[in-house]
Amino acid sequence: MAYLQLLARKTGNLRFLSHLETHKMLERSLRRARVPLAFSHGFNPHPNISFAAPLPVGSLSDYEVVHVELAEAIDTGGLIRDQRRFFPEEFILLKGKILEKPPSLMKEVVRSDYTVTLNLPVSPREIEEGIREFLSRETHLIRKRTKKGRYNEVDIRPQVKDLAYDQQADSIFMSLDTGSVSNLKPLVLMEELFDFPPEKLDIKREKLYKTKDGELVELY
Amino acid sequence: MKPLEEIIYLSEKPSRYMGGEFNQVLKPLSPEMIRFAFAFPDIYEVGMSHLGMHILYNLLNDQEDIFCERVFSPWVDLEKHLVERGLDLFTLETKSPLRDMDFIGFTLQYELSYTNILNMLKLSGIPYYAGDRGPGEPVIMAGGSCGYNPEPLALIVDLFVIGEGEEVTLELLELYKEVGRDKEKFLLAAARVPGVYVPGFYEVTYEEDGRIKDFHPTVEGIPGKIGKRILKDMNEAYYPPRMIVPFMDVVHDRAVVEIFRGCTAGCRFCQAGMIYRPVREKTPEVIAREARELIAATGYEEISLTSLSTLDYSKIGPLITDLMTEHETNKVGISLPSLRLDSYSVEVLKEVQKVRKTGLTFAVEAGSQRLRDVINKGVTEEDLYTTMESIFSLGWDRVKLYFMLGLPTETMADVEAIRTIARRIEALYKEASGRKRLTLTISTSVFVPKPHTPFQWEAFDTLEALRKKENYLKDALRYKTFKYQYHDPRSSYLEGVFARGDRRLNRILVQAVEEGIRFDGWQEFFDFDHWMAIFEGQGIDPEFYTRKRDYEEILPWDHIESGVTKAYLIQENEKSKRAELTRDCRGGCTACGVNQGHLGEVC
Structure with missing residues (x-):
């Protein structure tokens, strides 16, 4: 085959x-x-x-x-x-x-990298502040709807492996858990971080990763 | 995201508006380029299923100096975003406002989409009335089956194309270049092109009771009658070697090959059967080539052989066998849009079924033999039952039968006959199949008398009678094997008003759209009481348009010629009163006149 x-x-x-x-x-x-x-x-x-x-x-x-x-x-x-x-x-x-x-x-998939370009009239300081505040937390619980319509509490803090603002590009880089074991969508994180209308954002997936011999490698 | 992207993203189905599908055409926007928007006054899913759009889109884009884009009615969610943000309706290809076009060409397939036409103008900031539009504003064209009575849109549309549009549209665009893109000069010259109706150059006067007194051109040298255009040889005619492949699921999501135009059956209620005469077939070789090209260019998994009555194609058996053989290995199936009720159809079905098995639909049209004879639908009870027996024994469990309510001379006995048919088929199914899975769908639509048919003089049935008939069937078909689908007679009533309407309806349409009416063909938006209030406010009685008319009366569409003579239509109307049949004209000419008039000897 x-x-x-x-x-x-x-x-x-x-x-x-x-x-x-x-x-x-x-x-x-x-x-x-x-x-x-x-x-x-x-x-x-x-x-x-x-x-x-x-x-x-x-x-x-x-x-x-x-x-x-x-x-x-x-x-x-x-x-x-x-x-x-x-x-x-x-x-x-x-x-x-x-x-x-x-x-x-x-x-196979375990992680994704994204860039989120903002196109918004907000100050870089405000964004950096939000990111720093989030990263300084131990946990960040959100309510997540299950398939059966009930709600579960999920700690998204450990699902965020990297989070940084690039002022020049006006974009946020994020590396998030992806896959059947642990999964976090970039828009969910954005909503937790800021109060930006989703239609303003340009979300782009940059990479997907799997693990091979205990190491993170690109999926393709 | 950019402003337009934002609202596309916020809409319920972004793929309606995004464009960029495979086989979409993009061209550089130079000042020399003639820009044409093909406008379909319904949503994307409906419009992209329309063959005429695919033909004209590719034909126009195959010309070097013409760029044809598409625009559809935005669904109400996108419309709201457009209005709230002060954005214009846009074409899918370049996201341009319609004001930037030289031409906007609307296709007229359904009277209840007229308000959508006006609404698209409204969302583009283009005035409704031709007389209010300046020389710099686009020429509004229209064509399609409803154009055979252009009068309800005569003050809005600049120019109608009557009949098949392939040749005449190119002639018109050539003319536009010749007159230096001067709209006024263009319209004056266009009015002399065969098959073109420029309503601004014609005047109507009325009798006191509202009937038409006189209709005449107001400019010298312009014809009093406008004869339809046809393509004489379908084998030589343009057929698109490619079609845009939508990303989203549309109503007809398949490669479509047109195998002939016209129909010889002569059903008296059927407008298409009259106005698309004569029958012109393509050869099996041409059809096979077009199918091959389209499958290669689209990647579709299904070929639909389309026409008004596909099983009437003279070499249908060999055609299907050859197509099946050629495409089977690639898992490409063949589908037939409609089936006849006879043993031959069953033979063809056996062939087609090898790849895919779907539900089957048959048009019976009327419940009793008498009424089927009145409408000249040559189907007997025996045809119906033997066909059902065969398909059940071949393994089908899902069948849908179409009927019409409100046909001329219909009584409750004819409606009761529909119930009898349903019960009989249920019994046949048990005998023939031994299974217990039958779903028999009975679907009724409401008969609307249409221009250029033998029934063009007949009255629209009353709403009370239609409701009674539907209620009877709702009750009579209340078994789990049956599914009864029916239609709101009030929307058919409005369709009937516009189908046989006159120029005075233009202002009704304008007021309706100003008051927010559109999507009348969609049950959830159809507001009958609102419409009636508008008619009342304007002092126009809708009953005037649905009434029975005399043969002597000047009809609003009398200046449009389909080629079928009025004498023939009268003769057919008279025969219907005696429930007398007229043969299929493949078996011998029935003298409808189409080969004797302005078209010459075409059959």
Whole structure:
């Protein structure tokens, strides 16, 4: 069995795609590129495509990792080279490779880096103050809705591995727990830190990480 | 985010407004470029499912000096953000305001979307009335099936294209360049182009009772009658080699290949069946090539073979077999938009079913044989029941049947016959399948008399009678195997008013939109009482438009010619009163006139 692993950027208007729409977009692009997809059996055959840590609507990404099950291996170099004929303009493939039977992306991901560009008339001091105050805490509890509609208390402080303001770029860099064990979304942290309207922010994922031999390495 | 991005983000479905889909066209905005906005007066999901948009969008963008963009009605959430922030409605491609366009071309598919047209102008800061717009403001064009009665929009739209738009739109844009992009000169010249109606150059006078006394051009050299345009050879006609592939789920999310235009069945209620004559087929080779190109260019997993009556295509069997063979390995399925009730349809279904199995829909139109004969729907009880037996034994459990209520001469006995059909099919299902999973959906719509049909003179049924008929069926179909879907007769009533309306309705539309009315086709926004208050305030009786009319009366759309003669429509109307059938004209010409008039010998 062959799997195609892709690393891609989601830019511009594509930030507005939902996870399902991103999924469909990729499927159709691969069909246009005549990539031999492997299909499930049954009346509604569908391909096997999985994204690492799907982003909420509104986020940009320089680091989308995808697995696609193939009927047979392909030359990934050709796909990357000819991508503009098959993919929407604002979806950019960076790398691709063929894997034999990779572990589930969702299980592998442990951390993400983001930059949040502010575009807001607030003073750098106010932002730095907010960040310093948050980092100085031992714990920071929030109420989180569970799938069953109840609320749980979660301490998000240990989920934040790095948090810093870059005044020149007017952006906040954050490194957060991601994945099935511990997960914190950048917008949730932003709401805890400040009172900024979310539509003003430009959130971009910079990297995804997994652990290998106890060390943090890039997911792709 | 930028201001427009902010409101797109805040909207319920951002992918309606984002643009950037695969096969979208972008061009540099040089001053030489003619800018055209294809405007669909409903939301993205509906508009992107409309084949005409895909054809014109690509046709125009294939011209070097024309840039066609898209604009749809914003849903109410985005509309609110636009208004609150003082932003203009925008095109998807370049996010430009509509005022920046040379042309805005609206497609007229449904009378209840007229308020959306005006609302789109309102959200663009463009005056409603053609007479209030300056020389620098865009030319407002319109075309589509509702354009066959252009009068309710005659004071708003600058120019109507009657009939098929591919050739004439290009001619018009050429003309626009020739006259140096001078709007006034352009309209005067355009009014002489065959198939073009510029209502500003025509005058209507009325009798005291409101009927039309006279209709005539006010400028010399402009035709008194406007004949529709058609493409004579579909094999030579432009067909887009690509289509924009939406990111979001739209109503029809598939590659669409049009296999013929026109219809020969001659159903008397059907406007499309009359105005799109004559039948013009593409060859199987052309269809196969277009399907191949579209699948390669879109990545779709389904090909829909579209037309007014797909199973009537002369070589449908071999066509489907060949397409299935070619596309099966890539898991691309074939779908048919409508099915006939006969054994042949079942054969075709067996073929198509190999890849995907969906619910099946059949249009029966009327419950009793008598009423089906009145409307010239050539379906017998036997056709219906044998078809049902076959599809049940082939494994289908979900069937939907369409009927109309309010057809001319309908009585309660005809409505009761719908119940009889439902019960009989339920029994057939048990016998033929031995299963217990049947879902039989009975769907009724309300018959609206439409211009250019044999029923154009008939009255719209009364609201009381329609309610009674619906209530009867609600009650009669209250079993768990049945699902009854019905339609608010009041919205059909309003549709009927605008379908056969005249110029005086323009000011009704303007007032309605000024008072916040739009999305009349959407149940949650349709406000009948508000509409009636507006009619009353303007001193216009809507009943005037839904009433029965004499053959002698000058109809508001008499200056528009579909090619089918009035004599033929009268003859068909008379035959309907005697429940007499007219044959499908593939079996011999029935002299509707389409090949004898301005179009020449077309069939």
